[in-house]
Amino acid sequence: MTYTYTYPHLAVTTDIVIFTIRDERLQLLLIKRGLAPFQGSWALPGGFVNPEEALDACARRELEEETGLADIFLEQLYTFGRPDRDPRERVITVAYYALIPSNKLALYAASDAEAVGWFDAEALPVLAFDHKEIVTVALERLRAKLDYSTLAFQFLPDTFTLSDLQRVYEIILGEAIDKRNFRKWVLALDQIEETGALRQGSHRPAKLYRMKEPGSVEIIK
Amino acid sequence: MTYTYTYPHLAVTTDIVIFTIRDERLQLLLIKRGLAPFQGSWALPGGFVNPEEALDACARRELEEETGLADIFLEQLYTFGRPDRDPRERVITVAYYALIPSNKLALYAASDAEAVGWFDAEALPVLAFDHKEIVTVALERLRAKLDYSTLAFQFLPDTFTLSDLQRVYEIILGEAIDKRNFRKWVLALDQIEETGALRQGSHRPAKLYRMKEPGSVEIIK
DNA sequence: TCAAAAGTGTTGGCTGTACACCCATGG
DNA sequence: CCATGGGTGTACAGCCAACACTTTTGA
Numbered sequence: 001m002t003y004t005y006t007y008p009h010l011a012v013t014t015d016i017v018i019f020t021i022r023d024e025r026l027q028l029l030l031i032k033r034g035l036a037p038f039q040g041s042w043a044l045p046g047g048f049v050n051p052e053e054a055l056d057a058c059a060r061r062e063l064e065e066e067t068g069l070a071d072i073f074l075e076q077l078y079t080f081g082r083p084d085r086d087p088r089e090r091v092i093t094v095a096y097y098a099l100i101p102s103n104k105l106a107l108y109a110a111s112d113a114e115a116v117g118w119f120d121a122e123a124l125p126v127l128a129f130d131h132k133e134i135v136t137v138a139l140e141r142l143r144a145k146l147d148y149s150t151l152a153f154q155f156l157p158d159t160f161t162l163s164d165l166q167r168v169y170e171i172i173l174g175e176a177i178d179k180r181n182f183r184k185w186v187l188a189l190d191q192i193e194e195t196g197a198l199r200q201g202s203h204r205p206a207k208l209y210r211m212k213e214p215g216s217v218e219i220i221k
Numbered sequence: 222m223t224y225t226y227t228y229p230h231l232a233v234t235t236d237i238v239i240f241t242i243r244d245e246r247l248q249l250l251l252i253k254r255g256l257a258p259f260q261g262s263w264a265l266p267g268g269f270v271n272p273e274e275a276l277d278a279c280a281r282r283e284l285e286e287e288t289g290l291a292d293i294f295l296e297q298l299y300t301f302g303r304p305d306r307d308p309r310e311r312v313i314t315v316a317y318y319a320l321i322p323s324n325k326l327a328l329y330a331a332s333d334a335e336a337v338g339w340f341d342a343e344a345l346p347v348l349a350f351d352h353k354e355i356v357t358v359a360l361e362r363l364r365a366k367l368d369y370s371t372l373a374f375q376f377l378p379d380t381f382t383l384s385d386l387q388r389v390y391e392i393i394l395g396e397a398i399d400k401r402n403f404r405k406w407v408l409a410l411d412q413i414e415e416t417g418a419l420r421q422g423s424h425r426p427a428k429l430y431r432m433k434e435p436g437s438v439e440i441i442k
Numbered sequence: 443t444c445a446a447a448a449g450t451g452t453t454g455g456c457t458g459t460a461c462a463c464c465c466a467t468g469g
Numbered sequence: 470c471c472a473t474g475g476g477t478g479t480a481c482a483g484c485c486a487a488c489a490c491t492t493t494t495g496a
Contacts, residue, residue, distance in 0.1 A: 161448085162448085162449090163447075163448075179448090179449085179450095180449090180450070180451080183449085183450085184451095201446085201447075202445085202446070202447090203445080203446040203447040203448075204446080204447060204448045204449080205447095205448080206447075206448055206449090207448085207449090
């Protein structure tokens with residue numbers, strides 16, 4: 001089958017930076033490419049946009065293919081279109097980023113990839129295409145949004161402790177946060193509430209909280 | 222001439238929201254469409270991306286075609302790709318926004334448009350395609366960036382008074398700002414310096430300032 | 443009883459906000 | 470001399486950052 005047009009059209013893909021917190025680190029999902037170009041290199045998951053498919057839907061489809069997960073936070077990041085970014089032909093990619101709660105981590109290899117793996121955001125292998133640049137932009141966006149939105153909550157399960165939440169901030173920002181100030185701040189946001197339940201451990205049990213509006217990301221302050 | 226591919230490709234355009242301050246109002250540039258679809262409707266300037274052309278370069282080319290201006294602040298906004306946003310076929314558009322200094326306003330009609338005009342951002346006519354939505358997103362971005370960057374400076378000529386700058390903020394935000402507090406704040410940013418010259422008028426002359434790094438947009442605070 | 447993480451308030455400094463009058467010029 | 474916009478300082482309040490000890494549990 002061929003596609004014919006009377007003026008130039010472009011190949012369009014979506015690529016996704018899928019973040020999670022794993023092993024006390026900010027990590028992201030890469031696939032090992034099974035096909036040329038960059039066969040054997042690590043790359044962001046992504047694929048071509050179908051003619052009848054919305055961009056968001058395409059990104060969401062790719063996300064689900066790689067992780068098996070739906071109902072995940074997903075946001076458009078930036079569109080990359082340098083003419084030489086793909087050696088085959090001109091391809092522009094609409095990049096997205098997604099945040100996976102740690103408890104939903106379950107990973108299976110997708111059909112078109114030899115392997116899939118989680119990598120520390122700060123210790124990535126060499127990436128195919130301009131994917132390094134895409135990751136850099138995604139990290140900037142993620143860190144910036146921590147300060148003025150409730151984005152970080154999307155890394156957590158439905159219920160979580162205040163220490164869990166603080167740990168997310170500390171891992172992504174890479175610096176320690178004062179416990180009392182953090183708790184004062186997060187409670188003042190009025191975005192979470194106690195469930196009444198406690199989490200047991202080999203130490204004092206911690207109060208469990210839930211988001212008042214699960215899944216929503218609010219712009220704050 | 223025809224273009225043939227072995228898998229689907231998409232039509233890709235860039236559209237630009239060109240802002241300026243004119244007549245004490247935030248205005249933007251629209252063109253009256255000379256061709257179907259939406260013939261006779263007002264629309265954002267834009268056009269198809271050439272196969273060898275970077276996205277930024279395409280947006281900059283369109284900007285120059287409509288305004289005759291180069292060296293203008295231009296930033297990618299968002300990519301819109303609803304499958305039904307163009308009645309002809311699937312077209313995705315990478316939207317940009319640009320800020321024109323008031324003193325550079327000189328406008329000539331472009332070849333493919335019947336007419337070009339500036340419109341109040343708050344009183345737009347009905348727009349073609351999903352351009353209303355694009356403008357809404359651009360306005361949100363513009364207002365948000367006023368708070369945490371020196372974006373607003375891009376609306377001003379090389380030299381300007383503190384009152385000029387305050388007026389830009391007041392017009393875009395739609396609210397009055399205290400003069401003393403504004404001056405304290407803007408000088409503390411350490412982004413502008415006195416030229417030594419004064420601007421004469423039918424009243425006390427005002428000190429002229431210039432940006433220390435003309436054209437740069439800094440993230441502040 | 444020990445280790446490990448949970449939980450809890452106060453203070454001082456700084457930043458942001460409110461507010462009103464005199465100055466320099468051109469007409 | 471009048472109209473117009475330019476230019477200037479202070480005081481109070483609210484917010485943010487620094488800081489250490491007690492509690493509860495399981496092993």
